[in-house]
Amino acid sequence: MKTYPQSRLDLTKSDILSEEYIKRFWSKIEKTENCWLWNFSLDGMGYGSFVIFKNKEYKTARASRMSFYLTNGPIPDGMCVCHSCDNPKCVRPDHLWLGTRSQNSKDMAQKGRNPTLLKSEEILGEDHPRATLKNCEVALIKKLFSHNLSQTFIAKMFKTTKHTIFRIKHGHQWGHVSSL
Numbered sequence: 001m002k003t004y005p006q007s008r009l010d011l012t013k014s015d016i017l018s019e020e021y022i023k024r025f026w027s028k029i030e031k032t033e034n035c036w037l038w039n040f041s042l043d044g045m046g047y048g049s050f051v052i053f054k055n056k057e058y059k060t061a062r063a064s065r066m067s068f069y070l071t072n073g074p075i076p077d078g079m080c081v082c083h084s085c086d087n088p089k090c091v092r093p094d095h096l097w098l099g100t101r102s103q104n105s106k107d108m109a110q111k112g113r114n115p116t117l118l119k120s121e122e123i124l125g126e127d128h129p130r131a132t133l134k135n136c137e138v139a140l141i142k143k144l145f146s147h148n149l150s151q152t153f154i155a156k157m158f159k160t161t162k163h164t165i166f167r168i169k170h171g172h173q174w175g176h177v178s179s180l
């Protein structure tokens with residue numbers, strides 16, 4: 001049996017897929033009332049996996065990344081597509097958000113996917129407060145309020161001040177960003 005090379009689809013570039021493959025992608029989805037489930041192969045982590053075969057080569061991409069790509073355009077190098085619904089099989093565009101690797105780890109830790117991370121220095125370290133937060137971080141912070149975490153704890157997680165968290169909580173700042 002012949003084996004073909006396999007690599008990742010480069011989702012940092014635009015227009016990498018033909019109309020046919022785009023249609024094929026959206027045909028592999030089962031829409032439930034809440035999440036849209038990838039109904040094809042899964043990778044070792046339980047995430048949906050999209051595969052194309054072109055020029056004698058297999059190209060794969062995580063189905064959730066593919067969905068984000070097709071909806072929003074190229075994904076900046078090194079950024080993660082995260083699930084607000086915590087369902088690795090879900091590819092529903094409004095359940096996906098773009099975050100950094102560390103935001104993704106924090107998010108997973110918060111949801112109990114990797115509890116050891118909560119104890120790591122990365123999150124609880126005494127770094128200097130950062131001047132600014134990103135929209136996606138504020139959206140996550142707002143979501144965390146509903147988990148009854150203390151403002152001090154959330155401030156440490158995002159390397160910001162308790163004052164900033166207080167202002168977000170009471171709508172004095174970042175009112176234009178809604179919770180995840």
Ligand SMILES: [Zn+2]
Binds near residue numbers: 034095
């Ligand atoms: Zn979902």
